[in-house]
Amino acid sequence: MPWKDGCGPPWLQGKFKGCGYRLTVPRQAILDVLNSTTEHLCAEDIYLDVHKVHPAIGLTTVYRTLELLVQTGMVFKFDFGDGKARYELTDSPKGIGHHHHLVCTDCGRIIDYTDFIDEEVELLKRTERGLSKKYNFKITNHLIQFYGLCKKCQ
Amino acid sequence: MPWKDGCGPPWLQGKFKGCGYRLTVPRQAILDVLNSTTEHLCAEDIYLDVHKVHPAIGLTTVYRTLELLVQTGMVFKFDFGDGKARYELTDSPKGIGHHHHLVCTDCGRIIDYTDFIDEEVELLKRTERGLSKKYNFKITNHLIQFYGLCKKCQ
DNA sequence: TTAATAATGATAATCATTATCAATAAGGAA
DNA sequence: TTCCTTATTGATAATGATTATCATTATTAA
Numbered sequence: 001m002p003w004k005d006g007c008g009p010p011w012l013q014g015k016f017k018g019c020g021y022r023l024t025v026p027r028q029a030i031l032d033v034l035n036s037t038t039e040h041l042c043a044e045d046i047y048l049d050v051h052k053v054h055p056a057i058g059l060t061t062v063y064r065t066l067e068l069l070v071q072t073g074m075v076f077k078f079d080f081g082d083g084k085a086r087y088e089l090t091d092s093p094k095g096i097g098h099h100h101h102l103v104c105t106d107c108g109r110i111i112d113y114t115d116f117i118d119e120e121v122e123l124l125k126r127t128e129r130g131l132s133k134k135y136n137f138k139i140t141n142h143l144i145q146f147y148g149l150c151k152k153c154q
Numbered sequence: 155m156p157w158k159d160g161c162g163p164p165w166l167q168g169k170f171k172g173c174g175y176r177l178t179v180p181r182q183a184i185l186d187v188l189n190s191t192t193e194h195l196c197a198e199d200i201y202l203d204v205h206k207v208h209p210a211i212g213l214t215t216v217y218r219t220l221e222l223l224v225q226t227g228m229v230f231k232f233d234f235g236d237g238k239a240r241y242e243l244t245d246s247p248k249g250i251g252h253h254h255h256l257v258c259t260d261c262g263r264i265i266d267y268t269d270f271i272d273e274e275v276e277l278l279k280r281t282e283r284g285l286s287k288k289y290n291f292k293i294t295n296h297l298i299q300f301y302g303l304c305k306k307c308q
Numbered sequence: 309t310t311a312a313t314a315a316t317g318a319t320a321a322t323c324a325t326t327a328t329c330a331a332t333a334a335g336g337a338a
Numbered sequence: 339t340t341c342c343t344t345a346t347t348g349a350t351a352a353t354g355a356t357t358a359t360c361a362t363t364a365t366t367a368a
Contacts, residue, residue, distance in 0.1 A: 022335085063324090064326095079235075083356075123277050127269070127300075131256060146282065147293070147295040149291070211316085218315085237324090238355060
């Protein structure tokens, strides 16, 4: 884990404070949950996890915090088509945890993959540069997802 | 438009019938709406459009038909983060209408772009081939989306 | 025509997410 | 510290997109 449980990463204090936000216990707890899993958790999953340690923290706060984390770019919100959003810590495209998803359109299984990241980064660099210029659009993030049938569902 | 209004494309009859489905008036009407716009319509948008010509067609049928079209691969369901799904006719990766989206995380504006499709197709081909083999996953579709700030929101 | 099945539409139900609002906690200034 | 301002929180209710139900209608094949 890149930082100690319950503390958050060193840059976090700064990131929060720099924006006028406070790094509170609920927010730390939620970040800890996100940081200690490789699953694709929805808001309620996170709420339940947090609830084990901090029963006083409510679902509303989880939603609010997740929105904040998404806004500040610390968390990415995914839609896998099952009606509930999933949240994961953001990793920069060359970061160690950067990955994409294979989504089975039959059973909904999600497979993470980290292959082809280099080639992808190449394309993205070129694409982002071009699109930024052409459409005057400042790109901060991207989503790549493949859909199909997993082993079991073929 | 690739086919006459109210008729559907030639392959459609076959596609529907081959699966045991019927190409009914409501389904034709919904396909016509999707085929005659470049906007990113949600279910209710489509319902309202269809309703102008066929007031008897209900919202339920629109949802049901869209789900069917998504299942058969004729339509792609997008999530732009505003809480409602958007639907577009599918185009093959080299098809004339194939495009991706720039999503403004501030105002929600969507910009379609068709640039870099060739390079993208290259990467996708390689990626799909590799992933299919490695994870035994049969890829049928993909999603690429860029997030950032549009001209106005920067 | 008839029997079997697919499709439809009105309605009600579901369920993830948001809005409200009063209560609490945290930070800065004096 | 103590006061003041502002941010944060949690319970509750509200929202709103999507789905389930179910009786009715349309379509197909024999």
